[in-house]
Amino acid sequence: MSDKQMIEEEERAIYTGDHCLSCTSCMSNCPVMAAAKEYRGPKLVAPAHGRMHFSEDDTELSLDFCSNCKSCDRACPSGVAVSTLNMLQRAEYYRHHPHSQRDDMLAHGERMAKRLNAIPLGTTFANFGMSIGKSLGIFDSMGIAGKRDMPKYASSTFAQEFKKIQQPKSDKKVVFYPGCSINYNEPHIGVAFVKVMNKNGYEVLLDEQFNCCGSPLVVTGYLDEAHEHAENNVSRILYWKQQGIPVVACCTSCSLMLRQEYEELFGEQAMKDAGENVYDAFEFLEMLDAEGKFNTNINAVNQRFLYHVPCHLKTQGIGTPAVSIFRRIPGAKVELADVGCCGMSGNYGFKKDKYDISMKIGEKLFSRIKAAAADGVICDCPTCRMQIRHGTQTDPVHPIEVLAKAYK
Structure with a gap:
C-alpha cells in the first residue's frame, strides 16, 4: 500500500466513469470519430468498457484511436474525464502486451x-x-508517417543558450519549464520568453533537474514511466513553490500535464498542490496586465494574425490569454481560426496508420488558414505548428516570438 497522500476518491478521474450518462456528447465532439468511421467513440473505450476493469480477456478494439485531444472531456456535461480514462485503459493494455x-x-x-x-x-x-x-x-x-518531416534538432539546446543570456538581476523571479520541444528543437522560443520576462522586470531561472513532462509516454501507454517523470517534476515544482517562485511553460501540452493531468492520472495530493504553481506563459502575462504591471512599452506591429488555439490550452480553462496580451501590441490584430482540433495531437499524427485521420481532421484548419487574409499564423503548441506547416506550407510562430520582437 502506498504511503502517498491521495486526493479524495470522489475527485479522482478514475472514478468519474460512473457518472457517464451515455448521452453521446463526447462522440459528437470527437474529431477522430468524425474522421474515422471505424472508431466506435470515446465513451465506449473507458467509460463503458473500462468499468469492467478488463474482467474478461478482451479489450475495446478501437483503444488506440483516441488522440488525447480532450475534446470529449470539455464536452461531457457530467464531468467524466473521458480521455484520461482512455489513457489509463491504454496503459493497462500495454502492461500485458509489447510495445512496437x-x-x-x-x-x-x-x-x-x-x-x-x-x-x-x-x-x-x-x-x-x-x-x-x-x-x-x-x-x-x-510505422512512422513517411510523408512528414521529423522535427529537426537545434544545433544547441535551450539550456546551453540560456547560459549565454545576460539577465538583469531582480527580486521577481520565475522558473521556466522549457519541455523537450523548446529545449532540443526550438530554443529560440525559450530565448524569446526570457526577453519578455526581463522586459517585465522578472529574472528567469532554469531548473535542469526537470525532465520531459511525460505526455508522449502517456499517449503511447508507458504510464509507469510517466509516473516516474511526474514524481520528479512535482518534487521540483513543490521546491520552487516553497520559495514562492512560480513555474511557467510556453508549451500548452506541457503546462496541461504539469498542472492537471498528473493529478487526473495518478490522483496524488502532491500533484494537485504542484499544479497550483504552474502557469502558461501568456496566462502569467495576463495576470500581470490585470494588476497593471505588464510592460506596454511596445513597438507597433501592423499585422493581422490568425490564431489557432491548441486543444490543450482550451482544456486548461484559462481562455485565450495570448489574444488579451496582443491587444496591448499597437497595430496588431488577432482573429481566431476557430475550427477545432488540428489533428496532430502530439505524436498521434506521426503514426503511419493515423496519418490520414490526422490530415482529415486538420482539413478545416488548413482551408481556414489558406483563405485568411492574415500576415502570419500564431499558435502556442509545437506539434500544432508542425501540423500547420505540413498542411499549409506556411510558417507559424509561437506568439511569444512576436511579443519579444515587438518590445523596445
Missing part, C-alpha cells in the same frame, strides 16, 4: 535527444539521417 519499436521511439524523444547532444555533431548527423531515412522510406517501414 515505433511507439518506443515516439514516446522517448527526450532520451534520444540527450544521447545525440552527448555526441559531437550528433544532432547534425541525426538531422541528415532523418532526411535520408524519409527519402528511402525507412520511417514508413517502422
Whole structure:
C-alpha cells in the first residue's frame, strides 16, 4: 500500500466513469470519430468498457484511436474525464502486451535527444539521417508517417543558450519549464520568453533537474514511466513553490500535464498542490496586465494574425490569454481560426496508420488558414505548428516570438 497522500476518491478521474450518462456528447465532439468511421467513440473505450476493469480477456478494439485531444472531456456535461480514462485503459493494455519499436521511439524523444547532444555533431548527423531515412522510406517501414518531416534538432539546446543570456538581476523571479520541444528543437522560443520576462522586470531561472513532462509516454501507454517523470517534476515544482517562485511553460501540452493531468492520472495530493504553481506563459502575462504591471512599452506591429488555439490550452480553462496580451501590441490584430482540433495531437499524427485521420481532421484548419487574409499564423503548441506547416506550407510562430520582437 502506498504511503502517498491521495486526493479524495470522489475527485479522482478514475472514478468519474460512473457518472457517464451515455448521452453521446463526447462522440459528437470527437474529431477522430468524425474522421474515422471505424472508431466506435470515446465513451465506449473507458467509460463503458473500462468499468469492467478488463474482467474478461478482451479489450475495446478501437483503444488506440483516441488522440488525447480532450475534446470529449470539455464536452461531457457530467464531468467524466473521458480521455484520461482512455489513457489509463491504454496503459493497462500495454502492461500485458509489447510495445512496437515505433511507439518506443515516439514516446522517448527526450532520451534520444540527450544521447545525440552527448555526441559531437550528433544532432547534425541525426538531422541528415532523418532526411535520408524519409527519402528511402525507412520511417514508413517502422510505422512512422513517411510523408512528414521529423522535427529537426537545434544545433544547441535551450539550456546551453540560456547560459549565454545576460539577465538583469531582480527580486521577481520565475522558473521556466522549457519541455523537450523548446529545449532540443526550438530554443529560440525559450530565448524569446526570457526577453519578455526581463522586459517585465522578472529574472528567469532554469531548473535542469526537470525532465520531459511525460505526455508522449502517456499517449503511447508507458504510464509507469510517466509516473516516474511526474514524481520528479512535482518534487521540483513543490521546491520552487516553497520559495514562492512560480513555474511557467510556453508549451500548452506541457503546462496541461504539469498542472492537471498528473493529478487526473495518478490522483496524488502532491500533484494537485504542484499544479497550483504552474502557469502558461501568456496566462502569467495576463495576470500581470490585470494588476497593471505588464510592460506596454511596445513597438507597433501592423499585422493581422490568425490564431489557432491548441486543444490543450482550451482544456486548461484559462481562455485565450495570448489574444488579451496582443491587444496591448499597437497595430496588431488577432482573429481566431476557430475550427477545432488540428489533428496532430502530439505524436498521434506521426503514426503511419493515423496519418490520414490526422490530415482529415486538420482539413478545416488548413482551408481556414489558406483563405485568411492574415500576415502570419500564431499558435502556442509545437506539434500544432508542425501540423500547420505540413498542411499549409506556411510558417507559424509561437506568439511569444512576436511579443519579444515587438518590445523596445
